[in-house]
Amino acid sequence: MKTVSDFVLERLTQWGVKRVYGYPGDGINGLIGAFGRTEAPLEFIQARHEESAAFMACAHAKFTGQVGVCLATSGPGAIHLLNGLYDAKLDHQPVVALVGQQARSALGGDYQQEVDLISLFKDVAHDFVHMAASAEQARHMIDRALRIAMERRGVTCVIFPNDVQDLPAVESPPREHGMVPTGIGLTSHAGVPGEAALRNAADILNRGERVAMLVGAGALEAGPEVCQAAELLGAGVAKALLGKAAVPDGLPYVTGCIGLLGTQPSWDMMNECDTLLMVGTSFPYSEFLPREGQARAVQIDRDGRKLSLRYPVEVGLVGDSRLTLQALIPMLERKTARRWRERIEKQVARWRRTVRERAMVEARPLNPQRAFLELSQRLPAQCIVTCDSGSAANWYARDVDLREGMMASLSGGLATMGCGVPYALAAKLAYPDRPVVALVGDGAMQMLGINELITIAHRWKDWADPRLIVMVLNNGDLNLVTWEQRVMGGDPRFADSQWLPEFSYADYGRLLGLEGMRVDRPDDVGPAWDRAWAADRPVVLEMVTDPEMPPLPPHIPAKQVGAYVRALRKEDAAAGGAALRATIKQWWAG
Template sequence: MFKQTAGEKLIDMLIEWGVDHIYGMPGDSINSLIEPLRKAQDKIKFIQVRHEEAGALAAAAYAKLTGKLGVCMAIAGPGAIHLLNGLYDAKLDHAPVLAITGQVESDLIGTDSFQEVNLERMFDDVAVYNQRIMSAEQLPAVVNQAIRTAYAKKGVSVLTIPDDIPRFEVGKEARVTAQFTAKQVVLPMKDDLLNANKILEEAAKPVILAGRGAHGHRDTLLSFAEKIGAPVVLTLPGKGVIPDKHPYCIGGLGLIGTKPSYEAMLEADTLIMIGTSFPFTAFLPEHAKTIHLDIDPAQIGKRYPVDVGLAGDAGATLSWLTDHLATKEDRSFLEKSQDRMKHWLAKLDHQEEDGSVPLKPQRVIHALQEVAADDAVLSVDVGNVTVWMARHFHITHQSFVISSWLATLGCGLPGALAGQIAHPDKQVFAVCGDGGFAMTMADFVTAVKYELPIVVIVLNNHKIAMIKFEQEVMGNIEFGTNLQNPDFARYAEACGGDGYRVERPEQLLPAIQQAVQNRKACIIDVLVDPEEAPMPAKIQFSQAAGYTKHMIKELFEEGKIDLPPL
């Protein structure tokens, strides 16, 4: 009777769980896994990345975009260490990811062998499940438990596999366990629902703050907002929950948000937080009654005091509330917010029409909006580019993926790789700053190699611009933020892709249109104004004072102002 090796069993189990690709780089301590993976390439693809960090970031992005398990693989020691950044991104954004790492052979563990690292200790903080495989017979049950836990807890599972284990045969004594994860729809306690209803019935100026947990419940959320006459504010991870130009949407909140959302929060007497544990509490109302709805009870009231906590599924809970509430007749607060939003959007339109050189970042995002299809995938890097995309790209049905809680530079390109693999027939854009793109740019070659027609738009201002403005708001002169960049368009061509260098407004739209039409991996290198500040929608006095202090300090140091005589 044919017996499988543990390596073959692992690959078969991944296929049975619905995994169709793995990001990684081959190496000595996982070669006994690579061979069975090679033999199964008609069912599960191995996507060779040029850096394990990019592989882990891509796995995290794939999980965020699809809800399916993202899988990455690395050797012991340096390869496993490189995975950490992407795995922490998955942890903080609650994305189900499985990391498979090699390890030195079983009889060498603990001998300070070549590339030996205590991986269980290293991954302990990032993982919801973290185990070393001890035998071939143990492997099947542990693999199932790792994947089930990643799904159930929406987090990272890590399997460390010593190099000899995959070569052993799986004996008949191996435990057989289930290869599925059960799902549930949770409703809050009845008393909590009734208490929430009472607050909502008395609300005169309600505001909804919707986060990632509201995704997939667009119609239900809009029905609820209409019933209570509330404008909807979106967190950054919640962008796309409802269309950005929907009459009930008044944009984001915080330093990347809109003035109408800031003003609505100042005036609100009732706040309904849905699927978010919003960290920037200074932007939330000071004296509003607050209802917090989240599937995870531990998140409710974690950062902000609440009057009623609703621990349950967003869709089911909102449906119950909507069915048990009377329609609010007074729409004056909603209409006031909508009128403010019209003026705000007109202001954004004016910024996007600016034809000056160097190009304004806002104009680049407007051009992207003209070309991007309704179902495009947008992978957005971290930095000033986050601000421009959050404010100026108005999502209809596009997918929007970002490193929201870890906010790690370099996530844009790996996210686009994952987006194109997940959705081969859709337009996929990576929108990056020059600093973020340069961190993972080696994996543009991966897009070329696997014929992934992603379009990377690089906002190139030769600066780590967000940090420059942070330093200046503190009253300091910028330091360590200038970048020496290559010509990214020529780099794209050297890699075998297409490249466009955009320096003037009239070049911008044709470049994006041509890149999409060519269906080939492409970089559009856009030179943008390094002095365009991503100012918050509402500027605090301390920020203005700090920036003024910086300007005076810089002028004095450059000798542009003479000190008054004593």
């Protein structure tokens, strides 16, 4: 007898889903049993924790463009999914969560692991969250969850009570009142605004003398078009962090990332431009954009709700970034005056020298920027880079140059810790023939990363290319928060909250059968990356870095400078003096 669970897996396969990330539990025994029976090309990926499973589903969506699917049991399993699902929601990724529930007869009876799941998921999956109460609902709930996740680029959720999972399947609902027959057919979108709107946008851009572009995750598939528009407009191109892979970092007019983790050329360009073209971005920090009234603005986004959200725009174009730029480019006039572009390119060249000089500043024992700079020079072709939240994201944003054909991501809107290693694992499962590197701080590594190393150790022998490097910044400090305490609040490092337990990440990697390397000498950083990329198995690369190396933003208000000085005065002489000396060296190198 084919059950509802069998039908659900079959339907997922018909939608093109190839893997489901999750963790078993009695609330989903029916679905797990169906995995054991299915002959469909659908793989169950067992994570070490449901939160990791949701991160993997989010990363799968980011790197493949397909819907990510995660699975969890009732009660605690469902609750554990939430952080990874919010990561998907805030980064606008299509993810479907399949969640178990107690039997229908028990609901409302204060039963063990009974949680009001519809209420629990109502925010994160607000576009579609429903519980199947009959076999007839399974088809339209799976169809709608997948379609709505794709259309809204968000999270949806279907809840299956465990007794419903084992009901006889109803593949085609009867042609009766109250039945909802749905389908899998493809959806076609126009994707391009009308000609009048495009001409209005082109008029603004053609009149501008100092044009700046800001691109985000929505421009990841529009890199050639972004470059073509920038060449015509004589513009510089800044990138929101999720859009780092949209255009190569090595182009002379690409100013790099923007914001607290951004570059000096991006800050200068935004403060000096008279025209702004934003493509596929809802970058959150308006203080890093032009002053209101300084620049005329055009924005392209597939979601009209994002228009004029961070900066007032005169023309908002709702459409696919690539198709819209393709329609707009023939209307753009090539600017003959190139002084603005030349100025940007000089600033970028100067900044690139600064980045290198800062990375080579002495530290105790390693300057973390050195680890990222040396990696940048050694990234293999077609590499996929993942990064965790924390100070690692600062160095990733500024010191790693992505080239054409590479992919990269991290948690943008949620900026959650713990995603770096699950992201890398999902990338490797989706592209087993591509090299992958995860850039992770020791706080995030202790939070989730060391657990998913177990999954990597279990699966790596199945990969066509075994290269997966997990680089850990071991500074013993929850470093970004330490700097935020100093700069934002004027408070010294609070040892009880900030210092981490000692842990040998390289030794742990070797214990699992992976390669483990520990580096604590500057001259060994580059050779260690060479050995890691040449290894015949995944590598845990432990870089012992200096926690007092400051992640300097491109602009520091006087208020924050004062708070920083007050904080250092309150710290013990050794720590405060080390941080101050490191800061001075970084400023001097800049």
